[in-house]
Amino acid sequence: MKLRNRIFLAAGSIILAAIMWLGYIQLLQNHGVLQALITLIGVIGLIAVSCFFILLIAMTALLIIANLIGT
Numbered sequence: 001m002k003l004r005n006r007i008f009l010a011a012g013s014i015i016l017a018a019i020m021w022l023g024y025i026q027l028l029q030n031h032g033v034l035q036a037l038i039t040l041i042g043v044i045g046l047i048a049v050s051c052f053f054i055l056l057i058a059m060t061a062l063l064i065i066a067n068l069i070g071t
Contacts, residue, residue, distance in 0.1 A: 020043065028036040 024036060024040060027039055
């Protein structure tokens with residue numbers, strides 16, 4: 001991976017994390033600690049599930065491509 005792509009990926013990750021934390025702090029101020037914790041756990045779970053499915057799709061695509069190239 002090129003250095004430029006790594007920099008863009010890191011910057012995008014930092015911006016996304018900052019937006020999520022700002023939203024979390026806003027929710028914490030408006031609804032209290034319990035609701036904010038439940039939402040944070042839900043968001044982390046949603047990210048984990050989506051990453052799992054993205055990896056599953058990527059591995060399936062790689063297996064299909066490897067199978068097509070191999071035959």
